[in-house]
Every structure is written in C-alpha cells, then in structure tokens.
Amino acid sequence: MKTETVSEYNQVIHLCKELFKKKTLDYGTAWRILRLPSITDQIFIKAQRIRSIQELGNQKVNDPIQDEFIGIINYCIIALMQLELKDDDRLEIEYNKLEPLYDKWTNATRALLENKNHDYGEAWRDMRIPSITDIILMKLYRVKQIEDNQGQTLVSEGIEANYQDMINYSVFCLIKLGFHKND
Numbered sequence: 001m002k003t004e005t006v007s008e009y010n011q012v013i014h015l016c017k018e019l020f021k022k023k024t025l026d027y028g029t030a031w032r033i034l035r036l037p038s039i040t041d042q043i044f045i046k047a048q049r050i051r052s053i054q055e056l057g058n059q060k061v062n063d064p065i066q067d068e069f070i071g072i073i074n075y076c077i078i079a080l081m082q083l084e085l086k087d088d089d090r091l092e093i094e095y096n097k098l099e100p101l102y103d104k105w106t107n108a109t110r111a112l113l114e115n116k117n118h119d120y121g122e123a124w125r126d127m128r129i130p131s132i133t134d135i136i137l138m139k140l141y142r143v144k145q146i147e148d149n150q151g152q153t154l155v156s157e158g159i160e161a162n163y164q165d166m167i168n169y170s171v172f173c174l175i176k177l178g179f180h181k182n183d
Helices: 003-027 036-056 065-084 095-120 129-148 159-176
Strands: none
Touching (some): 003 095, 036 129, 065 095, 129 159
16 A cells, blocks of 8 residues: 555544544543444434535535544544443543544554555545545445344444445545645
C-alpha cells in the first residue's frame, strides 16, 4: 500500500479520535445506553443525510458533510467497542480506559484497509464520493439485516467487518475531500 495512503489514513483517524476524546470528556459515555441497532440507525441517519445533500445539491443545515463522515467513523468504532464490551454493564467508562479500544479497532481496520488496498490497487481513489456513499448505505442495510437475523449469517461476513468497511469508506471520502489536510 502506498505510504501516502497510510499517512492520510492516520491523519483522518487522528482528527476523528480527537473529536471522540473531546465528546467523551463533554458527555461521558452516554452512548453506552444504546443497543447495537440504535447505533446502526445513528450511522444510517448520517449516511442518508450525506446522500440527500448529494442528490439535492444543497443543504439547509449548515453542518458540512465531512462532519457526517466523521460521525460515521466514530459511531462505527462505538459499535465495535459496544460489541467488545457487551458483558460490561458500566454506563460510564473513563476515556483512558476507552482509548486502547479505540486504537485497537482503528489499527485493525487500517490493517484490513492495507490488505484490501493491496488486492484492489487503491481503486477507491478513482471512485466518486456519491458512489462510496451508496456503498456505505448498502453496508448499513446489510448490518440491519444481520441484526434482524440475530447476528446469524449463512455465508456472509459479519457485522464487525461491515462496520470496519464503513470506517474505511468514510476515511476514503474524507481523504478525497481533503479533510486530512485540515490539521
């Protein structure tokens, strides 16, 4: 994989993690109350807003779509952490306890990106952002179906892989939008 992609990826994740940290310090871990389908629906709302803005060509709420992609990344990481913490009933968890989980999932997701990028030859660089948005929405419908099937799949990858793919696709969009250069 190109060193440039790893660097851009790390820059995007660093900015996402900083926002996650600040929100955790502001709000605590109120998200712990959310069940997995509720987190999936939060991600869906963000992806649907992006698609709506792309289709309409304008927006009435002045929040940039970059913020929605960041939200998708952080909610996907929250979902992955919730899966890992499913037997932990604490509602409040200190940031310093969450940070290793955040890093674990972003590192695992970057490794997945590196493997796929090797096989696909960075094809994402030639994709259009609206196409990537559609793929994120497709992944969300897949996750919803898996959730409706109580996590059971016959031949398909599970929920975790879909969340990781959504993280990577959102990172791609942020790179393409030049977000990584805003630090």
